[in-house]
Amino acid sequence: MGRHHLGAFEQMLLYALVRLGPDASGLEIARLIEERTGRVISPGAIYAGLDRLAGRKLVTSRLGEPTPQRGGKRRRLYRATAAGVARLRTAHQALGDMARGLQPKLHSS
Amino acid sequence: MKSGRPQPPALARRLVAWRFTGERQEIVLGDLEEAFTDALAAGDSPRRASLRYWRQAVASLSPRRRRADPAFEAMLGAPTDRHAGVVDMFLNDFRHTGRFLTKSPWWTMAVVLTIALAIGANTVVFSVVNAVMLRPLPFERPDRLVWVAERNDRLNLPTFAASVLNYAGWKDQAGSFESMGAFGFATFTLTTDGDPEQFAGGQLTPSLFSVLGLHPVAGRSFAEGDDRPGSAPVVMISDALWRHRFNRDPSTIGRHVTVNGVDVTVVGVAPTSLAPLSGGDIWRPLTMDLGREMRLNHWILAVARLRPGVTLATAQTDMDGVARNMSQQYPELRDWGVRLVTFHDFFLNPQLGTALLMLLCAVGCVLLIASANVANLMLARSASRRKEMAVRVALGASRRRIVRQVLAESLVLSTIGGATGLALATWAIPAIDAVLPPNILPVSGVQLDVTVVAFALALSIATGLLFGVAPAWRAASLTLTDVMKRAGRGSTGDRKRLGRVLAATQLALATMLLVGAGLLTQSVLRLQQVNLGFEPEHVLTFQLALPAARYADNRGMQFYQQLMTSLRATPGVSSAAVSSGIPFGAGNYTTTPIATRGPSPLPPDAAVPTPWRIVSPGYFKTMRIPLMRGREFEDADGVPTADVVIVSQATARRFWGDGDPLGRTLHRQNDRREYTVVGVVGDVRHTVLRQESPTIYYASSLIGTLPPMDIVVRTDGDPTSVLPLIRQQVRQLDAALPVSTVRTMQEWVSTNAAPSRLNALLMVAFAVVALLIAAIGIYGVLAYSVNQRTQEIGLRMALGAQRRGVLRLIINEGMKVGALGIAIGLVAAFGLSRSLASLVFGVTVRDPWTYAAVAATLGVVALAACAIPARRASRVDPIVALRQE
Numbered sequence: 005m006g007r008h009h010l011g012a013f014e015q016m017l018l019y020a021l022v023r024l025g026p027d028a029s030g031l032e033i034a035r036l037i038e039e040r041t042g043r044v045i046s047p048g049a050i051y052a053g054l055d056r057l058a059g060r061k062l063v064t065s066r067l068g069e070p071t072p073q074r075g076g077k078r079r080r081l082y083r084a085t086a087a088g089v090a091r092l093r094t095a096h097q098a099l100g101d102m103a104r105g106l107q108p109k110l111h112s113s
Numbered sequence: 114m115k116s117g118r119p120q121p122p123a124l125a126r127r128l129v130a131w132r133f134t135g136e137r138q139e140i141v142l143g144d145l146e147e148a149f150t151d152a153l154a155a156g157d158s159p160r161r162a163s164l165r166y167w168r169q170a171v172a173s174l175s176p177r178r179r180r181a182d183p184a185f186e187a188m189l190g191a192p193t194d195r196h197a198g199v200v201d202m203f204l205n206d207f208r209h210t211g212r213f214l215t216k217s218p219w220w221t222m223a224v225v226l227t228i229a230l231a232i233g234a235n236t237v238v239f240s241v242v243n244a245v246m247l248r249p250l251p252f253e254r255p256d257r258l259v260w261v262a263e264r265n266d267r268l269n270l271p272t273f274a275a276s277v278l279n280y281a282g283w284k285d286q287a288g289s290f291e292s293m294g295a296f297g298f299a300t301f302t303l304t305t306d307g308d309p310e311q312f313a314g315g316q317l318t319p320s321l322f323s324v325l326g327l328h329p330v331a332g333r334s335f336a337e338g339d340d341r342p343g344s345a346p347v348v349m350i351s352d353a354l355w356r357h358r359f360n361r362d363p364s365t366i367g368r369h370v371t372v373n374g375v376d377v378t379v380v381g382v383a384p385t386s387l388a389p390l391s392g393g394d395i396w397r398p399l400t401m402d403l404g405r406e407m408r409l410n411h412w413i414l415a416v417a418r419l420r421p422g423v424t425l426a427t428a429q430t431d432m433d434g435v436a437r438n439m440s441q442q443y444p445e446l447r448d449w450g451v452r453l454v455t456f457h458d459f460f461l462n463p464q465l466g467t468a469l470l471m472l473l474c475a476v477g478c479v480l481l482i483a484s485a486n487v488a489n490l491m492l493a494r495s496a497s498r499r500k501e502m503a504v505r506v507a508l509g510a511s512r513r514r515i516v517r518q519v520l521a522e523s524l525v526l527s528t529i530g531g532a533t534g535l536a537l538a539t540w541a542i543p544a545i546d547a548v549l550p551p552n553i554l555p556v557s558g559v560q561l562d563v564t565v566v567a568f569a570l571a572l573s574i575a576t577g578l579l580f581g582v583a584p585a586w587r588a589a590s591l592t593l594t595d596v597m598k599r600a601g602r603g604s605t606g607d608r609k610r611l612g613r614v615l616a617a618t619q620l621a622l623a624t625m626l627l628v629g630a631g632l633l634t635q636s637v638l639r640l641q642q643v644n645l646g647f648e649p650e651h652v653l654t655f656q657l658a659l660p661a662a663r664y665a666d667n668r669g670m671q672f673y674q675q676l677m678t679s680l681r682a683t684p685g686v687s688s689a690a691v692s693s694g695i696p697f698g699a700g701n702y703t704t705t706p707i708a709t710r711g712p713s714p715l716p717p718d719a720a721v722p723t724p725w726r727i728v729s730p731g732y733f734k735t736m737r738i739p740l741m742r743g744r745e746f747e748d749a750d751g752v753p754t755a756d757v758v759i760v761s762q763a764t765a766r767r768f769w770g771d772g773d774p775l776g777r778t779l780h781r782q783n784d785r786r787e788y789t790v791v792g793v794v795g796d797v798r799h800t801v802l803r804q805e806s807p808t809i810y811y812a813s814s815l816i817g818t819l820p821p822m823d824i825v826v827r828t829d830g831d832p833t834s835v836l837p838l839i840r841q842q843v844r845q846l847d848a849a850l851p852v853s854t855v856r857t858m859q860e861w862v863s864t865n866a867a868p869s870r871l872n873a874l875l876m877v878a879f880a881v882v883a884l885l886i887a888a889i890g891i892y893g894v895l896a897y898s899v900n901q902r903t904q905e906i907g908l909r910m911a912l913g914a915q916r917r918g919v920l921r922l923i924i925n926e927g928m929k930v931g932a933l934g935i936a937i938g939l940v941a942a943f944g945l946s947r948s949l950a951s952l953v954f955g956v957t958v959r960d961p962w963t964y965a966a967v968a969a970t971l972g973v974v975a976l977a978a979c980a981i982p983a984r985r986a987s988r989v990d991p992i993v994a995l996r997q998e
Contacts, residue, residue: 029144030140030144031144031148044172046172046173047141047144047145047169048141048172048173048174051137051140051141067136070143071147073150073151074143074144074147075121075142075146077139077140077142078140078143079147080136
């Protein structure tokens with residue numbers, strides 16, 4: 005797996021960050037993915053994925069304020085960096101190119 | 114912590130906290146808690162929200178294949194997730210185990226089945242222990258409830274029922290009790306739509322429900338005033354009766370029904386939790402007519418709730434004072450005191466407790482034997498894997514790693530076995546609950562609850578560790594050179610020694626179980642041969658309860674006289690009689706303090722509570738209770754002036770020693786009326802097979818009858834064949850009278866022996882299982898040894914050893930282990946035998962014959978187990994064996 009490759013799960017995280025806009029929490033990302041794909045992702049997996057993206061400077065994060073409904077605990081708020089959005093766009097385009105014209109075939113089986 | 118608001122599950126929270134460190138821990142915990150709070154706000158049940166929390170927490174445990182970028186981890190300074198490595202390693206171990214176990218499915222199945230049977234049996238027995246001894250009684254704060262019993266040390270009555278007058282006195286004076294209630298037993302005939310049926314039940318003080326913290330299922334419980342003499346008659350019914358007779362119709366509350374011939378109102382339905390205390394289906398208020406009660410008529414049970422902060426000891430001291438005051442006021446109370454008994458002790462009879470603990474120990478032994486056996490199987494198995502292990506050590510696997518690997522294997526085995534055992538128990542527990550003789554347990558409903566499941570789980574893990582330790586230790590002490598040096602060749606010394614120790618342990622445990630089973634079986638056989646004092650064969654019994662409303666004065670008496678006349682004329686009936694309570698039956702167990710005058714071994718004026726029964730003429734003949742002296746009752750005794758009584762031999766001995774009882778007199782303590790002894794009959798075992806009770810028999814014509822009365826009919830042939838005729842006779846006399854509790858006398862006796870029989874049966878079953886597993890154990894050790902020594906044996910035979918010599922060699926080796934195990938088992942059984950004393954009957958717990966028989970049986974079994982490998986050894990072909998080299 006190349007250094008520049010974006011995994012499917014990583015793409016999903018970035019899509020979620022783009023949709024949610026800046027300062028999205030891990031919980032919100034997990035909820036969005038579950039809502040849209042039906043996949044339930046554990047917090048451990050979400051943060052591991054975000055760690056990987058952060059390591060490649062595709063996302064940045066900051067610590068938020070503690071809130072009562074979190075039992076007084078802080079949250080970490082993420083946003084996709086410009087590089088992250090660009091990388092997602094490339095991946096999206098690549099997939100789109102691959103998929104173009106295949107609609108009838110994909111839906112026939 | 115804010116109270117009232119549901120909190121996330123603490124254990125799951127701890128799990129997450131264990132898994133992550135630092136900031137990550139805070140954030141993940143925060144996420145989960147936020148999701149939890151939101152779910153609640155969205156209207157999810159706390160249960161659902163907790164479940165989701167748990168799912169996420171468990172999911173967080175799984176290690177990640179791809180870790181975060183090392184650079185990023187370095188940036189964070191400390192690793193964010195702790196224990197990921199541990200989790201990873203365990204998964205690895207378990208994957209390895211899976212491969213190992215599926216490689217030889219038969220071996221795995223044998224092990225799993227052994228464990229499953231042992232853990233299943235343990236779970237079943239524990240579920241009964243749990244139901245009887247551990248599960249809290251179905252009352253509010255049962256630890257604060259006490260039974261307030263009367264006691265009389267002079268008469269050796271440590272606990273006794275209370276009289277209504279004493280109860281009333283205590284209630285006035287006792288300072289330690291928050292509240293007090295009482296109940297007595299009673300039977301009722303319920304008539305709805307013309308169909309009479311007899312029910313057991315009780316009389317309750319209105320306070321009883323609030324003392325126990327019980328609430329009616331429907332309607333109300335008794336109110337103060339319901340118990341006043343002359344108040345409108347009301348009853349409560351059981352849930353079962355409500356369901357079966359009234360279809361759970363809410364309009365049953367307030368309905369008028371006929372109970373004992375009187376029109377009464379149903380006011381409420383009692384919860385099933387009343388049953389352990391006062392069983393039955395119908396209850397009425399305990400009417401306190403203090404003017405008509407006798408101070409020494411002990412017929413109710415009083416219970417009380419301790420005031421907050423009051424200890425049992427303080428309350429006992431307080432009640433001692435109350436009792437002293439009362440006996441100064443009422444001289445007849447001299448020698449009588451009060452004893453407080455906790456509900457725990459009240460409900461758990463010591464014999465049942467001992468029996469259950471014994472069974473639990475027995476199944477525990479079976480589990481130990483099974484563990485030893487599995488350990489042996491694992492050792493044998495590991496012998497073939499020594500190379501694998503040694504190579505792994507040589508490649509740098511640490512000792513700990515190897516130990517963990519082997520332990521993981523045994524844990525997986527024991528968990529699968531435990532789960533299978535639990536499944537077996539889930540199936541067996543309801544089955545057992547259904548076939549248990551009724552009334553054998555003081556509680557209803559043995560079931561699989563959280564405690565039982567937790568027990569099975571803990572047991573599985575403990576078992577896995579138990580049988581995994583020896584193989585793990587062995588595996589870890591291997592070195593490559595060791596293995597290579599002995600490549601291909603046989604066993605190491607300590608592997609064999611370990612195997613023998615395990616086999617001997619199994620035999621020792623099996624010996625102990627067999628001794629126990631032998632003693633209990635003998636007790637059951639002796640109990641069956643006990644001289645009951647009467648002949649139960651060919652006797653049919655049933656109950657009739659004449660409603661007082663329709664049978665006032667001596668009309669009841671006349672009814673029974675007519676019934677007896679017509680029964681005796683029935684074809685197939687040789688004799689018939691009436692009693693207020695037959696032995697082992699469901700009749701009245703009446704006891705009253707009795708005193709005598711004149712020369713007596715008793716202190717002057719002493720009153721001894723003595724069981725008494727009302728019987729009709731012909732009772733002793735029908736029951737075949739031998740008449741020792743004097744005469745039986747005759748119909749002429751119906752004349753009220755003839756105050757005569759018949760006593761049992763033991764009663765005569767107690768009151769008059771060796772003197773002539775005929776013509777002596779007895780009187781009830783509060784009653785000046787004197788009864789003259791006209792006959793002495795043989796002693797009868799009335800309530801327990803283990804002892805006879807001294808009894809006084811009154812003529813029914815003198816005392817009148819009680820509701821209910823037992824009717825005994827001796828028949829020429831099969832007692833049940835005359836039942837239709839009997840029903841017809843009763844119907845002819847009174848069509849509204851139910852014939853209830855129809856049993857043969859033998860059924861009554863056998864029901865009484867049921868607990869002993871069940872104990873013995875279970876013990877024998879466990880002992881046989883233990884014996885089988887132990888036999889397989891010794892066989893396995895020896896078979897393995899023969900296998901390892903094939904070459905040696907071949908060499909011996911090539912050098913001229915005879916087949917017989919080889920046979921002897923191997924059998925000697927096996928029997929040394931066998932003899933050691935049996936000897937240790939016998940000594941241990943001898944040491945522990947005292948604890949069985951209360952369960953055995955007619956045989957001492959150190960009966961030499963039992964021990965000898967057990968030793969012989971085990972010797973034969975061990976010999977048989979040795980014979981197979983020995984035979985194989987003697988058939989070794991020297992050429993083949995030596996060529997293997």
